[in-house]
Amino acid sequence: MPRIKVESDKCTGCRLCEMVCSLHHIENTFNPKRSRIRVFTMGDHCYPVIAGPYTEAECTAKTDVVIDGRQYDGCITCRASCPAKTTFKEPDVDIPLKCDFCGEPPDPQCVKICPSDCLTLLED
Amino acid sequence: MDGWTGKVLRVDLSKGEWEDEELDLDLAEEYLGGRGLATKIFFDEVDANVDPLSPENKLIFATGPLSGTGAPTGGRYMVVSKSPLTGAIACSNVGGDLGPELKYAGYDMVIFEGKSPKPVYLVIDNGEVQIKPAEHLWGKKTDETDDMVKAEMGDKWKALDAHVAYIGPAGEKLVKIATIMSDKHRAAGRSGLGAVMGSKNLKAMAVWGSGAVTVADGEALKEATFAILELLKSSTTVEGLTTYGSMSSQFPMNRMGVLPALNFQAGSFEGVANTNARPLRANLLIRNGACFACPIACSRVTRVTDPEYQGEGWGPEFETCSLLGPNCGIDDLAAITKANYICNQLGIDTISAGGTIACAMELYEKGYLKQEEAGYELNFGNAKAMVELVEKLGLREGFGDILAEGGYSLAEKYGHPELFMGVKKQQLPAYHPQALQGTALALATANGGASHNRAGVYGSELWGYPVKTDPLAIEGKAALCVELQHYKAVLDALGLCQYIVFGHVEAEHVVSLLNAATGIDYTVESMMLAGERIWNLERLFNLAAGLTAKDDTLPKRLLEQPMLKGTYEGQVSRLGEMLPEYYRLRGWDENGVPTKEKVAELGLD
16 A cells, blocks of 8 residues: 655645645646645644545544644644544535545655655555 | 636725726736736836825735746745835735735735725635734734734634735834735845835735636646756756755855955955854754745754844845845854844844945944944944844834934935945845946846846856856846846746746746746747836836936945955946946937837837
């Protein structure tokens, strides 16, 4: 099963991944809110998050993540599309979005475009 | 509507009303967008003799057809108005993420008119517009304003994705070199447009949207994007910008003797050993920061641990560090960085602040400015005084109130206008015009006053982009300057960053992006002609505003007094020899006025 490794320390926050994802999935369209990868900036840190599976119920285990001794909202860095979030859903219609690795065989456009080598495709 | 949302928001702050207008697609085609289209609208609607700080002046936030499309570096937006500093047309160019977000929120452009009776801020929430009270934000620094406005967006997901432009205390206090900031660290830096925003009682503009930018041919745009990314990747200059930021040029420029020092009295400074990109990277850097869709990521996210100058933020960039540093005789990188943070928080142009304080230092050393007036022993090299004066400038406290009017006004006040180092009342950026002849011409003729962003001839003279030219030669410089002025006008109109030049991204690449986005069949010639149209329109505005060919000049010292030491010892700027050719190539008469034929050719009659 393919996976994408994210090294957020390398991320500069340029969001080219969001752009190419949006374009790949919707013809002639650039819309970060419909992208299956999002880059969130919290404090000094940019955190790319790739849309995971939809969960029907909101979780109860909202824990914050600690990076370099700083606390970040774990809900924001969580990959799931869930009822508590507006991210990773089609705007207006709320249909959940999930990364599909840009087809079969996997050819994730975000990995291809990332200028800071922050994303790597892993297959095992 | 490919490349555009098709909507312009017009906000009347006096009445507290707003309306949607359709984007004029014919005009957009003719002026490309951004700097071009906004200037055209401004030119048609505003009297050139308007008082820049009066309600009759307008303030336009504009995006280009490539903003928000993923075109490399296509994240920039432009702010157009009449400058309170120069009295000329102003177009200040900003990076970050706000420009694209404005399009996702449903608008290509926002035009502010009038003056609100009370402080307010504007919210564009996915096409829904609101004018909200901003008394609680008035007086707040930019970073606090950013946090507070985002918190008022409703939910945390919106706050996370919203982008906000605002003024700091400097803009509120009508400091003539005040900026409009966004994303905490990005500045519409030059020309004092923060004061225009302040004069309208407009504290901020927040935008969030879930809309799209659609383009004519996404696949072609993607192909052009990947080709440009490859070009950028193959450039060692771009690699330098990624690794060391814009500061990568400070050390080599100092060695070449073209780095302004001590208020442009010299072209190099020993202390650069302590201020350059290496100590910055080693001691301050947290990570590289990118603007929207930019693979270069030249911004520096930094932290100063030195207890005296502690802080966190972005910068310093090359211009900032060189003007607040060597140009003030200062070699303390922590102090320079702290001054940069203060500029960002109060909303001050770092270039003009550095130039103005350097001017004050020279006035002091020459005995024209007394210690009791300045409040400091203001010798070159006094880092502590520089940092404190930046804050006082932004808050108009004490001597800062005089600095807040800018270097031109300062030098006049103390009876020595010749010590002001600027063009059209705006401070020079950190390129020494005496050793860079073509750069001197570009600085002298820039429509918005001295700016490194209006032609970038320095890129040719220093680094060989787009072609290497001899810095001391004047032959061919007028033609190069004209061509690059048009190219930069194009980039500013489309929403791209001028740094792409350093990857040999030229007009033919840009036109492929533009055509893929808009579906219009521009040629390199028709696109560059639009650049010329923009340049001439700005010139016509300036002439109507009372500027003349006399304003296309440099400080007397740089024209007459030879450089003191270094590689370029004995050089003066040979501007006078290049200007007549420049006017002729432009199709302007000897007074720098576009001829009837030129005006007609560009469709400006």
